[in-house]
Amino acid sequence: MDLGITGKRALVCAASKGLGRGCAEALAAEGVSLVINARGRDVLTQTAWEIADRYKVEVTPVAADITTSEGREKVLEALGGQADILVNNAGGPPPGNWLDWDRDDFIRAIEGNMLSAVSLMQALVPGMMERGWGRVVNITSAAVRAPIAQLGLSNTARTGLTGFVAGVSRQVAGKGVCINNLLPGLHDTDRATALDTGVSQAQGITVAEARARREAAIPTGRYGRAEDFGAACAFLCSQQARFIVGQNLMLDGGANNATI
Ligand code: NAP
Numbered sequence: 019m020d021l022g023i024t025g026k027r028a029l030v031c032a033a034s035k036g037l038g039r040g041c042a043e044a045l046a047a048e049g050v051s052l053v054i055n056a057r058g059r060d061v062l063t064q065t066a067w068e069i070a071d072r073y074k075v076e077v078t079p080v081a082a083d084i085t086t087s088e089g090r091e092k093v094l095e096a097l098g099g100q101a102d103i104l105v106n107n108a109g110g111p112p113p114g115n116w117l118d119w120d121r122d123d124f125i126r127a128i129e130g131n132m133l134s135a136v137s138l139m140q141a142l143v144p145g146m147m148e149r150g151w152g153r154v155v156n157i158t159s160a161a162v163r164a165p166i167a168q169l170g171l172s173n174t175a176r177t178g179l180t181g182f183v184a185g186v187s188r189q190v191a192g193k194g195v196c197i198n199n200l201l202p203g204l205h206d207t208d209r210a211t212a213l214d215t216g217v218s219q220a221q222g223i224t225v226a227e228a229r230a231r232r233e234a235a236i237p238t239g240r241y242g243r244a245e246d247f248g249a250a251c252a253f254l255c256s257q258q259a260r261f262i263v264g265q266n267l268m269l270d271g272g273a274n275n276a277t278i
Contacts, residue, residue, distance in 0.1 A: 022257030024049030028103035031084045034062040036207035038107040040244030044252035046073035053078045085130040100145040103255045106135035107157040111171035127171035132179040147193035153255040154197040164274045187264035203270020205242040237272035
C-alpha cells in the first residue's frame with residue numbers, strides 16, 4: 019500500500035535504537051526525510067547513516083536530550099521550526115516501589131514522558147494546522163491501559179500525556195492534523211532486556227528464563243519487533259489514517275486480555 023507520504027518531513031525523537039528507530043525506518047521506507055534524535059552521538063550518527071544509505075532519504079541526526087528545553091531547541095532548529103510528522107519518544111522512567119518515589123522522581127518522569135511531548139506538539143502542531151496537514155504519534159506504553167506495578171512512574175506520566183492528547187486531538191483534527199498514541203507491550207529492545215534482567219534478579223532465575231516466561235504470557239508467543247512497531251507508526255502517519263483521531267493503539271501481541 020502506498021501511504022501517500024513521500025516527500026514529507028518527520029521528527030522522530032529518541033530514535034537511534036529500539037522502537038524510535040523502528041518508526042524512523044518505516045517512515046524512511048515511505049520516502050519521508052527525517053530529523054532523528056538521541057543523546058549518544060556515535061550510535062545516532064551510525065543509525066542516521068544506515069537509514070539514509072538504505073532508503074535514500076535525507077536523515078539529519080541531532081544529538082541532544084529531548085527531555086530538556088535546550089535539547090528540544092536544538093532539534094527544532096535543525097527542523098527550521100517545522101515538520102509534517104512528529105513521533106514523540108524518550109527513554110522510560112526506572113522501575114521501583116510506589117512508597118520510595120519522591121517529588122523529584124515524579125517531576126523527572128513527568129518532564130521526560132509527558133511534558134517534553136507536550137512541548138514539541140505545542141511547537142510543531144500550529145504549523146501543521148496552518149499548512150492543513152500533520153500527523154503526531156506519541157509512543158506511550160501498554161501500561162497506560164493495564165498498569166504495571168513496578169513502573170508506577172511510567173503509568174503516571176504517560177497517562178497524563180494520554181489525557182492531554184485526548185483533548186487536543188479533537189481540537190486540531192479539523193485542520194487536517196491527526197494525533198494518536200501507540201502503546202507498546204513487550205518489544206525486543208534494550209529496554210526489554212533491562213526489564214528481563216530486573217525480573218531475573220527479583221525471581222532468582224536466569225535472564226533467558228525470565229524472557230521465556232514473559233514471552234509465554236503473550237498470545238503471539240514472542241516479543242514484538244521494532245519493525246512491527248514501525249509499520250503501525252507509519253500507517254498512523256499515512257494519508258489513509260486521516261479519520262483516526264485521539265486513539266490509543268495497543269501493540270502487545272494480545273497480552274492485555276480485554277474485550278475492547
Ligand atoms: P531503547 O531500545 O532503550 O531505545 C531508547 C532510545 O531512546 C535510544 O535511541 C536512546 O538513545 C534514546 N533516548 C533515551 N532517552 C533519551 C533522551 N532523554 N533524549 C533523547 N533520546 C533518548 O528503548 P525502547 O524499547 O525503544 O523504548 C522506547 C520507549 O517505549 C521508552 O519510553 C520505553 O519505556 C517505552 N516502552 C518500551 C517497551 C518495550 O518493550 N520495549 C514497552 C513499553 C514501553 P540514547 O540513550 O543515546 O539517548
